[in-house]
Amino acid sequence: MNSDITMTLDVGALHHNLLTVRRIAPQSRIMAVVKADAYGHGLIYLWPYLARDVDGMAVARVSEAIELRQFGYQGTLLVLGGFDDGEDLRAIDEYQLQTVVHAPHQVALLTKARLQHPLTVWLKIETGMHRLGLEETELGDAYQRLKAMPTVAHLILMTHFASSEYREGDVTLKQIQIFEQRIAGYAEPRSLSNSGGILAWPNAHQQWVRPGLMMYGGSPFSPAENSPLLRPVMRLTAPVKAIHVLRKGDAVGYNGIFVAPKNMTIAVVGGGYGDGYPRALPNGTPVWLNGKTATTVGRVSMDSVMIDISNHDRVSLGDRAVLWGPELAVETVAEYAKTDPRELLCRMGMHRVQRKIIGDNNGTDN
Numbered sequence: 001m002n003s004d005i006t007m008t009l010d011v012g013a014l015h016h017n018l019l020t021v022r023r024i025a026p027q028s029r030i031m032a033v034v035k036a037d038a039y040g041h042g043l044i045y046l047w048p049y050l051a052r053d054v055d056g057m058a059v060a061r062v063s064e065a066i067e068l069r070q071f072g073y074q075g076t077l078l079v080l081g082g083f084d085d086g087e088d089l090r091a092i093d094e095y096q097l098q099t100v101v102h103a104p105h106q107v108a109l110l111t112k113a114r115l116q117h118p119l120t121v122w123l124k125i126e127t128g129m130h131r132l133g134l135e136e137t138e139l140g141d142a143y144q145r146l147k148a149m150p151t152v153a154h155l156i157l158m159t160h161f162a163s164s165e166y167r168e169g170d171v172t173l174k175q176i177q178i179f180e181q182r183i184a185g186y187a188e189p190r191s192l193s194n195s196g197g198i199l200a201w202p203n204a205h206q207q208w209v210r211p212g213l214m215m216y217g218g219s220p221f222s223p224a225e226n227s228p229l230l231r232p233v234m235r236l237t238a239p240v241k242a243i244h245v246l247r248k249g250d251a252v253g254y255n256g257i258f259v260a261p262k263n264m265t266i267a268v269v270g271g272g273y274g275d276g277y278p279r280a281l282p283n284g285t286p287v288w289l290n291g292k293t294a295t296t297v298g299r300v301s302m303d304s305v306m307i308d309i310s311n312h313d314r315v316s317l318g319d320r321a322v323l324w325g326p327e328l329a330v331e332t333v334a335e336y337a338k339t340d341p342r343e344l345l346c347r348m349g350m351h352r353v354q355r356k357i358i359g360d361n362n363g364t365d366n
């Protein structure tokens, strides 16, 4: 019996989701966002499959980009957080990375740098998120100085959406308008859209799209929509380790946060917060077992979680419960954890969980 919690990575689903991106944004190139260990899926496993389907990959930090180069990826590789000092810039040059420039101090650093290779800069413009991005007053000067630098071979103009997962309201529309105003007269390629932008804001597709969550099969919409266009790449399963019959009044797990209201049967499933399954999940969180939903009872422990199987006909030791995956959307579990599905996925970027690849049909599977 496979006695460990296991993450199955369906690279056929990954390919399918990227075909969806291509279908929805046919004029755009795809910059796959693979920061935080490919949203916890394990970049070392996914990058060879991604490399077949995308035009580039983006990470947050220089250290992540170096790691991806060391895995063997030689294609277009963008550092979304850009550089903070000369050392970062030397690495960007050595590993032939593309970089975001989001602040004037980075323009100043670039002016002083001696680079061996022509550089592509993604100039990030503030349009309403107030995180990373050049303010209106800084943009003109940064743009002119970058254009004049012999080492800067290409410029791409970008911004990032704060709320593209809300179809209602005008926050994203306003960001698109502000972006257009700020770059009026600039002829360089543009990039605005994350998953929400790709799915809901077609006039923001432009030359480059930057899918993250949707590429892994998650829905960006709030509340989550089960989109038939997307298939989850990650399936997280853990085995049933023990089965107990409880009597009315028995308490379950640490601090007894669940007390059996009647006689019932529970199973102990071998995955817990030490594997990335959140401790914050309340009683009643769904888990999929043998073709139907069971619900958690008691506090999630480090290595295990208990589920109510009173309504299941047959459960045997070693049966595998799905904590999330195609049968149970990670978005649903995220709602129980009061968080975003990206956070649940990213938490899995740790080494305790075994990985298994399925769906590799030479990239033809969809």
Ligand SMILES: Cc1ncc(COP(=O)(O)O)c(C=O)c1O
Pocket: 033, 080, 160, 193, 194, 195, 196, 210, 211, 212, 213, 214, 220, 342
């Ligand atoms: C600059 C940038 N672009 C794109 C993405 C991908 O976002 P999503 O997961 O919503 O597709 C991210 C993720 O945080 C990002 O920071």
